[in-house]
Amino acid sequence: MKCLLISIIADRFLLENEKGERLYAKVASKLRGRRELVVGDYVECEKIAEHYLITSLYERKNILIRPKVANVDLALVLMSCREPDFSYELVNRLIMQVDYFGIEALILATKADLIDQNAKDKIHDYYAKMGYKVFFSGYNEELSNELIKYLNKKIVVLCGQSGVGKSSFINRLRPDLDLKTDQISFVLNRGKHTTRTNCLYRYRDAYIDDSPGFSSIDLEGIDLDLFKKNIKAFHAYQNQCRFLDCSHEAEPCCAIREAVDKGEIPRTFYETYLRIVEFIKTNNYRGDRHRRLK
Numbered sequence: 001m002k003c004l005l006i007s008i009i010a011d012r013f014l015l016e017n018e019k020g021e022r023l024y025a026k027v028a029s030k031l032r033g034r035r036e037l038v039v040g041d042y043v044e045c046e047k048i049a050e051h052y053l054i055t056s057l058y059e060r061k062n063i064l065i066r067p068k069v070a071n072v073d074l075a076l077v078l079m080s081c082r083e084p085d086f087s088y089e090l091v092n093r094l095i096m097q098v099d100y101f102g103i104e105a106l107i108l109a110t111k112a113d114l115i116d117q118n119a120k121d122k123i124h125d126y127y128a129k130m131g132y133k134v135f136f137s138g139y140n141e142e143l144s145n146e147l148i149k150y151l152n153k154k155i156v157v158l159c160g161q162s163g164v165g166k167s168s169f170i171n172r173l174r175p176d177l178d179l180k181t182d183q184i185s186f187v188l189n190r191g192k193h194t195t196r197t198n199c200l201y202r203y204r205d206a207y208i209d210d211s212p213g214f215s216s217i218d219l220e221g222i223d224l225d226l227f228k229k230n231i232k233a234f235h236a237y238q239n240q241c242r243f244l245d246c247s248h249e250a251e252p253c254c255a256i257r258e259a260v261d262k263g264e265i266p267r268t269f270y271e272t273y274l275r276i277v278e279f280i281k282t283n284n285y286r287g288d289r290h291r292r293l294k
């Protein structure tokens with residue numbers, strides 16, 4: 001029977017079958033060591049005696065590196081408006097990483113109860129003018145119906161550093177789950193990694209992934225050309241640079257740099273782009289593992 005991999009606990013795999021029933025399985029020895037299974041994988045599972053065994057893995061549509069989840073339909077990039085302070089740099093990196101994998105990214109600015117309307121408008125305008133959708137959540141805000149509609153029938157990942165409110169967001173959708181949440185450390189203005197495991201939670205017809213927060217992006221194996229091509233904010237300017245293979249760094253008549261000068265693309269967004277490109281060029285092709293932009 002076909003099942004979705006919900007969570008991995010040591011060598012046990014929590015699966016959900018198409019009827020919504022949950023079961024624990026182990027991996028058949030023929031599969032062991034061949035391919036790592038990740039949350040979001042669709043697997044074939046057989047009942048042998050009283051035990052369930054995963055016997056094969058279905059083709060993946062995609063796999064996001066952080067959090068490590070397969071078959072992702074939608075990524076919500078979460079950033080708190082305060083506590084910790086909203087970091088454009090981090091959001092920019094996260095959406096560029098999600099764009100790279102060809103996954104749709106939405107921005108969810110959390111703890112919006114802690115800032116005023118002007119500050120909200122600033123965050124909204126920064127991303128909306130580049131075509132990224134921005135939603136707000138906070139103690140005094142109703143969850144947006146439009147956002148809830150986006151989740152429908154999708155495997156959704158929440159990307160964001162510790163303490164931004166990923167688990168709190170899932171608790172708002174599913175209060176019965178009562179996931180553990182905790183205050184951020186005010187000394188460091190950082191979260192504390194309250195969530196320890198990566199797990200999919202059902203919300204109506206969707207699955208939403210909760211995972212430990214992270215603030216660095218993994219650039220291991222990233223293809224530079226694909227990275228440049230997949231930035232969604234740049235798509236409106238496709239084929240408008242003088243050179244077809246323009247990397248938007250220093251070439252003359254570059255439509256992206258012109259858009260930055262006109263204020264259509266925020267300069268800080270473009271600068272994040274340049275930093276990542278530079279990082280990939282200088283670090284990524286030396287074969288070093290675990291190189292991350294922090």
Ligand SMILES: Nc1nc2c(ncn2[C@@H]2O[C@H](COP(=O)(O)OP(=O)(O)OP(=O)(O)O)[C@@H](O)[C@H]2O)c(=O)[nH]1
Nearest residue numbers: 138163164165166167168181182183193194195213
């Ligand atoms: N003021 C305010 N605080 C919030 C809101 N959402 C979450 N918080 C608080 O933010 C803190 C961190 O929330 P968590 O949900 O644990 O954050 P997380 O992103 O899951 O963190 P990790 O599991 O460590 O990655 C908690 O103290 C929450 O009560 C909100 O909308 N408004």
Ligand SMILES: [Mg+2]
Nearest residue numbers: 166167194195
């Ligand atoms: Mg959490």
Ligand SMILES: [Zn+2]
Nearest residue numbers: 241246248254
């Ligand atoms: Zn260009």
